[in-house]
Amino acid sequence: MIFRLADFRFPDDPQRLYPQTPQRPWVLEIGFGDGRFWPQYARTFGQAPNYLGVELSGVSLLKANRRLQAAGLDNAVLTRLPADVLVREVIPHGALDLIVVNFPDPWPKAGHTEHRLLRAPFFQLAASRLKPGAGLLLTTDHDEYFEFACAEAAASGVMAVETGEPPPAALETKYALKWRDLGLGVNHARFTPTAHAFVPHGSTSPYPDAVPEQESLPLETTVPHAVLTLPTDFSPHDFQKRTERSPEGRGPDWTVILLDLYQSLRRDGWVALAHVVEGELTQEVLIGITGRADGSHLVRLAKFGGPIITPGVKAAVGTVTAWLESEGAVVKHRGY
Numbered sequence: 001m002i003f004r005l006a007d008f009r010f011p012d013d014p015q016r017l018y019p020q021t022p023q024r025p026w027v028l029e030i031g032f033g034d035g036r037f038w039p040q041y042a043r044t045f046g047q048a049p050n051y052l053g054v055e056l057s058g059v060s061l062l063k064a065n066r067r068l069q070a071a072g073l074d075n076a077v078l079t080r081l082p083a084d085v086l087v088r089e090v091i092p093h094g095a096l097d098l099i100v101v102n103f104p105d106p107w108p109k110a111g112h113t114e115h116r117l118l119r120a121p122f123f124q125l126a127a128s129r130l131k132p133g134a135g136l137l138l139t140t141d142h143d144e145y146f147e148f149a150c151a152e153a154a155a156s157g158v159m160a161v162e163t164g165e166p167p168p169a170a171l172e173t174k175y176a177l178k179w180r181d182l183g184l185g186v187n188h189a190r191f192t193p194t195a196h197a198f199v200p201h202g203s204t205s206p207y208p209d210a211v212p213e214q215e216s217l218p219l220e221t222t223v224p225h226a227v228l229t230l231p232t233d234f235s236p237h238d239f240q241k242r243t244e245r246s247p248e249g250r251g252p253d254w255t256v257i258l259l260d261l262y263q264s265l266r267r268d269g270w271v272a273l274a275h276v277v278e279g280e281l282t283q284e285v286l287i288g289i290t291g292r293a294d295g296s297h298l299v300r301l302a303k304f305g306g307p308i309i310t311p312g313v314k315a316a317v318g319t320v321t322a323w324l325e326s327e328g329a330v331v332k333h334r335g336y
């Protein structure tokens with residue numbers, strides 16, 4: 001089953017995601033590609049564990065979904081997101097039995113290592129989401145990335161590393177076969193949490209150095225909106241692309257780019273298209289500017305595309321409102 005970010009709860013739980021099999025172990029695969037690993041690996045268990053797969057590529061998502069359906073793996077959820085957003089926002093603390101990363105993108109060029117997934121902050125995040133004794137399996141052909149990941153795990157202060165043989169299914173993925181055809185070998189390690197860098201807010205930790213986790217996005221359910229009166233000579237033809245950034249040092253970082261404005265075909269009004277960036281999370285959102293019976297206009301986030309209401313999305317509604325104010329609108333109410 002394919003989930004969009006908006007289909008999840010924050011955090012979510014296996015009872016809701018896997019209502020038929022909530023007690024089974026929970027496995028996360030990051031960057032599953034065309035999805036060959038899971039059908040083979042799941043067979044090594046008596047009953048297929050609950051599976052959550054995260055991938056950036058939309059084409060891979062569809063291919064993998066077909067593969068999992070053909071294999072009859074019903075207790076599997078696939079999503080197209082950056083892995084760290086999923087892990088941080090969706091997975092509860094201490095919930096996973098296993099994380100699998102097969103042949104992660106190596107970003108081999110000098111100066112590109114900050115794009116690599118397996119860096120110390122990610123190991124800290126992953127450790128906080130694994131159950132005691134659970135682990136993260138890495139298989140890669142790339143010697144330099146392998147050494148880098150082991151060094152980053154050590155630097156995280158919360159992961160022990162043990163090298164060994166990969167599970168046979170990790171040697172049958174698309175990239176494993178590609179590297180095998182080229183005669184390249186593979187490296188494999190299991191990273192096991194030794195401590196937690198983070199604890200959930202309001203709970204205590206057996207690890208004295210653990211600090212309350214700060215980095216979750218504050219998500220909201222109230223739809224951001226504003227009510228305003230447009231000047232009688234208002235002309236949307238003056239619209240220009242604009243970019244707003246969060247004030248430095250005050251709350252979460254976001255960037256809003258108002259890209260375009262369209263005339264609504266159904267209603268009296270317009271729809272603004274905004275691109276919202278918050279760390280690894282990007283969303284394209286639509287913000288309606290709709291005429292009301294009393295002559296005022298409602299500026300409101302549209303539900304289209306299932307947006308997640310983050311500080312950046314609220315700021316996008318604020319950016320549209322601020323643009324209209326600069327055109328002479330008078331704001332009667334702000335709900336963002």
Ligand SMILES: C[S@@+](CC[C@H](N)C(=O)[O-])C[C@H]1O[C@@H](n2cnc3c(N)ncnc32)[C@H](O)[C@@H]1O
Pocket residue numbers: 030031032033034054055056057060081082083084101102103104105117173174175176
């Ligand atoms: C080299 S491919 C390996 C695919 C597959 N695991 C295999 O062995 O055939 C790496 C995959 O990771 C995905 N990926 C890269 N960064 C990611 C991220 N931050 N979150 C989720 N997936 C990611 C890419 O889209 C790509 O499909």
